[in-house]
Amino acid sequence: MAGPILATLLPDTSVFLDDDVLIGGVSLRQLARDYATPLFVYDEATLRSRARAAASAFDDGVAFASKSFLCGAMARLVVEEGLCVDVATGGELDLVLRSGVPASRVIVHGNNKSADEIAVAVANGVHRFVVDSFYDIERLRGLVTSRHPLNCLVRVTPGVEAHTHEFVRTGQEDSKFGLSIANGDARRAIDALRSIEGVTLHGVHAHIGSQIFGVDGFAETISILAAFTAGDDFDELCVGGGLGVAYVEGEAAPSIAEWGAALREALAMSELSPSTRLLAEPGRAIVAQAAVTLYTVGSIKTVPQRTYMAVDGGMSDNPRPVLYGSGYETFDVARPLAPRTKGVRLVGKHCESGDVIIDQAWLPEATTTGDLIATPVTGAYGYSMASNYNRVPRPAVVFVAEGRAREVLRRENYDDLARLER
Numbered sequence: 001m002a003g004p005i006l007a008t009l010l011p012d013t014s015v016f017l018d019d020d021v022l023i024g025g026v027s028l029r030q031l032a033r034d035y036a037t038p039l040f041v042y043d044e045a046t047l048r049s050r051a052r053a054a055a056s057a058f059d060d061g062v063a064f065a066s067k068s069f070l071c072g073a074m075a076r077l078v079v080e081e082g083l084c085v086d087v088a089t090g091g092e093l094d095l096v097l098r099s100g101v102p103a104s105r106v107i108v109h110g111n112n113k114s115a116d117e118i119a120v121a122v123a124n125g126v127h128r129f130v131v132d133s134f135y136d137i138e139r140l141r142g143l144v145t146s147r148h149p150l151n152c153l154v155r156v157t158p159g160v161e162a163h164t165h166e167f168v169r170t171g172q173e174d175s176k177f178g179l180s181i182a183n184g185d186a187r188r189a190i191d192a193l194r195s196i197e198g199v200t201l202h203g204v205h206a207h208i209g210s211q212i213f214g215v216d217g218f219a220e221t222i223s224i225l226a227a228f229t230a231g232d233d234f235d236e237l238c239v240g241g242g243l244g245v246a247y248v249e250g251e252a253a254p255s256i257a258e259w260g261a262a263l264r265e266a267l268a269m270s271e272l273s274p275s276t277r278l279l280a281e282p283g284r285a286i287v288a289q290a291a292v293t294l295y296t297v298g299s300i301k302t303v304p305q306r307t308y309m310a311v312d313g314g315m316s317d318n319p320r321p322v323l324y325g326s327g328y329e330t331f332d333v334a335r336p337l338a339p340r341t342k343g344v345r346l347v348g349k350h351c352e353s354g355d356v357i358i359d360q361a362w363l364p365e366a367t368t369t370g371d372l373i374a375t376p377v378t379g380a381y382g383y384s385m386a387s388n389y390n391r392v393p394r395p396a397v398v399f400v401a402e403g404r405a406r407e408v409l410r411r412e413n414y415d416d417l418a419r420l421e422r
Helices: 030-034 044-057 073-082 090-098 113-124 133-143 187-195 217-230 258-270 320-324
Strands: 019-022 039-043 063-065 083-087 106-108 128-131 151-156 201-207 236-238 278-280 291-304 307-311 342-346 356-363 372-376 396-401 404-409
Touching: 019 030, 030 039, 030 090, 030 291, 030 372, 030 396, 030 404, 039 044, 044 073, 044 258, 073 090, 073 404, 083 291, 090 106, 090 113, 090 307, 090 356, 106 113, 113 128, 113 133, 128 133, 133 187, 133 291, 151 396, 187 201, 217 291, 258 278, 307 356, 320 356, 356 372
Parallel strands: 039 396, 063 083, 083 106, 106 128, 128 151, 151 201, 201 236, 236 278, 307 342
Antiparallel strands: 039 291, 291 307, 291 372, 342 356, 396 404
């Protein structure tokens, strides 16, 4: 049993009416009529506010982690607000460049970059190329020259184990990412890169994990990286991303500004020059709370153990509960102020028993088949990890601002799903 949904879980511009919710001045009920469901609704004001906060908290070169949510409109928005865009695959790089973002505002990651991906990054002159392996270094030897220079960071594993789900820890020694400080690989990589004409090595990069609620692990990472690079005269230090967000009632996370302030304090206490640029790569912290997902309730089935309420989406548009056991809240869009006294297991339409969106969801007693419900804090790793499992088309995505909606990604249809058939 729960009270009305907390406004703090919704986008900044959300307004609760007796029978509707407005985001960006736009009715969610009207959006469902105009674009159908499932539907991702992003509040542009929240996106811009979080991007500006990141640009203010860190130095130039701070980047949006595009894996959290990427489309052309999103890439352009964060660059307009002063951020770079980080990408981890050739597909992400291609989309960002197609969207009109200059390569000089793109940071290239990846633990297994293909020869083609590396060649495209070098040819376009990206802002930073993050070296993740000796494989990267050997590929660069044949591509980087004084005529085709490249600005690099080395991704290192600092040996910090973040307090988060084991699948999203990345800073420990046993990781597919980065080069170990402890075993000497990171130092050997730095030396090797310095031998390549045309490579400018600006510093090191680390990422300790995702959905982290405390700043201590980040501060520890800065301390380790500062000690490791104290004699290198580098001008940049990047702590990656991973700042958590509150998904359910009772959770709390530092703001981007608080995160940045804590890391600047840690940097000031280190041996590094005060002029060292402090960089980060927030993704979830920018996009998660900015969006809600709209669903239409379908089948409702009561068994002795519980009531199952099914919606027209599920693990294809939000795989996080299946992957990580992630928690969410939900609310009835037409009854946002009503007490949520009906407990249900909110499930999707996929042919999997594990297709559960919320294990114990609370909704008003009156919520029934045909009603419109929403899950907040779904702006990160929903659409970007979406699939076509069971041949379900991916939802549309709309941005709302100042009373207007614009479709930035149209809904897939069956013709889209069949386009690769031969």
